[in-house]
Amino acid sequence: MSALPQTVPLVVKSISVCRNTCSPMIGELQFLRGWQLGSPEVSFGGLSTLIATVRDGKTHLLSASDKGHWFSFEIPADSGAQSTMQIGQMGPIKDASGRPVQGDMVDAEGLAQGPDGELFVSFEDRQRLWSFSQGVLA
Numbered sequence: 001m002s003a004l005p006q007t008v009p010l011v012v013k014s015i016s017v018c019r020n021t022c023s024p025m026i027g028e029l030q031f032l033r034g035w036q037l038g039s040p041e042v043s044f045g046g047l048s049t050l051i052a053t054v055r056d057g058k059t060h061l062l063s064a065s066d067k068g069h070w071f072s073f074e075i076p077a078d079s080g081a082q083s084t085m086q087i088g089q090m091g092p093i094k095d096a097s098g099r100p101v102q103g104d105m106v107d108a109e110g111l112a113q114g115p116d117g118e119l120f121v122s123f124e125d126r127q128r129l130w131s132f133s134q135g136v137l138a
Contacts, residue, residue: 008041010088012076035076043069043090049111051119064121068093068106093121 013036024031037047046066052075053060059075073088092100093108110122119132 006090007087008039008044008090010044010073010086011038012036012073012086013038014076037073039088041090043067044071047071048107048109051111051113053113062111062119064093064108064111066107066109066124068101068108 015034015036016031039045047063048066050061050063053062060072061075063071065071069090069092071088071090073086076086093106094100095105104125105123107124108121109124110120112120114120114131117133121130121132122128123130
């Protein structure tokens with residue numbers, strides 16, 4: 001499968017679970033930090049699942065969307081900035097023939113990474129499980 005070929009502008013806005021005074025605890029979980037993502041790119045959105053990867057010492061999030069695309073971006077450093085501009089990478093999820101998925105084949109819902117870097121993607125609508133080489137992260 002090919003690498004993510006397209007760069008896309010991305011606005012990353014830091015968000016808090018607390019608008020006023022409240023506890024960052026959600027049951028047994030403690031909210032650490034969050035981001036609201038936005039982009040003028042029409043194909044952006046519907047990020048159904050994600051995994052964290054480390055490249056060049058930086059943490060990146062990789063997502064498969066319900067619109068049939070891969071999306072990756074670097075997690076921002078905790079600089080205290082409320083909003084930053086970044087460049088994300090996006091590309092179509094391709095079938096075994098190298099063609100972008102279309103129609104009822106696009107709705108990716110699950111993503112997992114095996115110990116050797118192989119990526120497993122599950123899909124809705126036409127239920128199936130596909131595996132991809134780690135090259136999609138390049």
